[in-house]
Amino acid sequence: MARIAVIGTGYVGLTTGACFAHLGHDVVCADIDEAKVESLRKGIVPIVERDLDRFVTEGIASGKLSFVVGAREASKDCEFHYLCVPTPQGPDGAADLSYLEAAAAEIAPVLPTGSVVVNKSTVPVGSTGLVASVMGRNDVEVVSNPEFLREGTALDDFLNPDRVVIGARDQEAAIRVAGLYNRVHAPVMVTDPISAETIKYASNAFLASKLSFVNAIANLCEAVGADVNDVVLGMGYDRRIGKEFLRPGPGWGGSCFPKDTIALAKIAEDHGYDFTFLREVLKVNDEQFDRTAAKVIDALGDSPEGKQVACWGLTFKAGTDDLRQSPAVEVMKRVEAAGVKIRAYDPVVSSPIGDLPTAEIVSDPYAATDGAEVLVVLTEWDEFRWLDFDKVAENMASKVVVDARNLLDRSQLERRGFDYRGIGR
Numbered sequence: 001m002a003r004i005a006v007i008g009t010g011y012v013g014l015t016t017g018a019c020f021a022h023l024g025h026d027v028v029c030a031d032i033d034e035a036k037v038e039s040l041r042k043g044i045v046p047i048v049e050r051d052l053d054r055f056v057t058e059g060i061a062s063g064k065l066s067f068v069v070g071a072r073e074a075s076k077d078c079e080f081h082y083l084c085v086p087t088p089q090g091p092d093g094a095a096d097l098s099y100l101e102a103a104a105a106e107i108a109p110v111l112p113t114g115s116v117v118v119n120k121s122t123v124p125v126g127s128t129g130l131v132a133s134v135m136g137r138n139d140v141e142v143v144s145n146p147e148f149l150r151e152g153t154a155l156d157d158f159l160n161p162d163r164v165v166i167g168a169r170d171q172e173a174a175i176r177v178a179g180l181y182n183r184v185h186a187p188v189m190v191t192d193p194i195s196a197e198t199i200k201y202a203s204n205a206f207l208a209s210k211l212s213f214v215n216a217i218a219n220l221c222e223a224v225g226a227d228v229n230d231v232v233l234g235m236g237y238d239r240r241i242g243k244e245f246l247r248p249g250p251g252w253g254g255s256c257f258p259k260d261t262i263a264l265a266k267i268a269e270d271h272g273y274d275f276t277f278l279r280e281v282l283k284v285n286d287e288q289f290d291r292t293a294a295k296v297i298d299a300l301g302d303s304p305e306g307k308q309v310a311c312w313g314l315t316f317k318a319g320t321d322d323l324r325q326s327p328a329v330e331v332m333k334r335v336e337a338a339g340v341k342i343r344a345y346d347p348v349v350s351s352p353i354g355d356l357p358t359a360e361i362v363s364d365p366y367a368a369t370d371g372a373e374v375l376v377v378l379t380e381w382d383e384f385r386w387l388d389f390d391k392v393a394e395n396m397a398s399k400v401v402v403d404a405r406n407l408l409d410r411s412q413l414e415r416r417g418f419d420y421r422g423i424g425r
């Protein structure tokens with residue numbers, strides 16, 4: 001078992017640290033935020049992520065997982081150093097590498113000879129080389145090992161991945177990193193660092209393209225009178241297409257897809273390739289926010305201003321408390337701009353939302369529907385399916401539902417006299 005430093009305790013770092021400790025390695029996680037480190041030492045996990053708090057508590061109890069302030073403190077006596085720092089979108093769309101460079105520069109002087117620095121942050125093609133040059137250590141290898149973790153199922157994705165990708169110039173370093181995953185049953189693919197970095201971006205951009213395609217097909221279904229749910233089911237039986245990632249919705253979002261898709265278009269541009277296709281994928285997504293908002297506004301009739309809308313769901317998808325680039329927020333921003341009053345419920349959101357300054361956040365799904373003319377469902381929380389729609393009908397001023405996730409049972413709602421409007425059906 002190895003001794004691993006994990007630099008950065010965000011979604012990726014904390015999942016990586018907790019899972020490596022679960023696999024039996026000795027893991028030291030570092031962050032610059034002293035208060036966060038203090039909480040993590042007590043097993044307090046600041047994000048909603050299934051099983052993460054349990055893994056962290058178990059790791060601390062077994063002595064396999066510890067938390068320190070500062071990257072140097074973690075790295076000084078470790079064999080592997082996972083860089084899991086944020087790479088936010090910079091002003092020109094390219095990923096901002098300042099955190100990555102700072103972390104690399106910080107640990108460089110203390111790295112034990114022969115150790116391996118592993119880049120897990122999503123970084124532009126060529127960044128593994130950049131980390132190596134920032135560190136200036138010929139006795140240390142730098143390897144790329146991109147993550148493919150979905151929020152909400154991140155631990156399962158780490159422990160049961162479809163593949164482990166390792167990008168290394170040095171064969172021995174690649175084999176050592178592969179060894180960290182000995183207890184994980186998945187194909188391990190070794191390639192050069194630039195190809196590994198490209199695999200990460202290409203995978204995210206492909207999935208985002210798949211979703212924009214499905215949303216475009218949903219719009220086509222509305223035009224021709226087909227039911228998109230049946231259309232994607234029929235498509236998904238074809239193994240070349242696959243059943244996953246075919247759910248139409250209000251648009252796609254989150255902390256990765258928008259940022260990484262924009263970044264890949266920028267990488268292409270910087271290398272002289274005009275990735276028009278990808279820019280269209282992004283455009284289709286923006287249009288989907290607009291179309292979904294227009295559905296809500298249309299459902300309010302001729303003068304939407306001042307009317308009340310109930311919104312169920314605010315996070316970018318179910319199973320997470322993450323509001324970053326949330327399609328729900330994007331749609332409701334547009335609805336709010338039309339002068340509509342919003343009362344919103346989400347099972348994991350209790351504070352006001354900066355991007356929706358006039359929206360009232362309530363702690364009960366029924367309270368959100370009080371006096372509402374339209375109910376819009378924007379995040380696919382399973383609990384919404386099992387609510388009492390007789391009670392919802394009583395609460396609402398007018399019984400119209402815009403189900404932007406095709407989550408609810410249409411016939412059950414129509415039996416209760418609701419005007420049901422889904423996506424692509």
Ligand code: UDX
Nearest residue numbers: 147148149150151245246247249252253254256316317
């Ligand atoms: C994504 C990638 O899936 C993961 O591999 C990568 O490492 C990080 O980015 P995540 O951001 O957690 O993961 O979200 P994901 O589950 O992929 O969903 C992204 C968006 O697409 C969400 O807004 C979600 O609601 C939407 N989506 C997803 C759909 O609209 N329909 C689908 O069928 C699937």
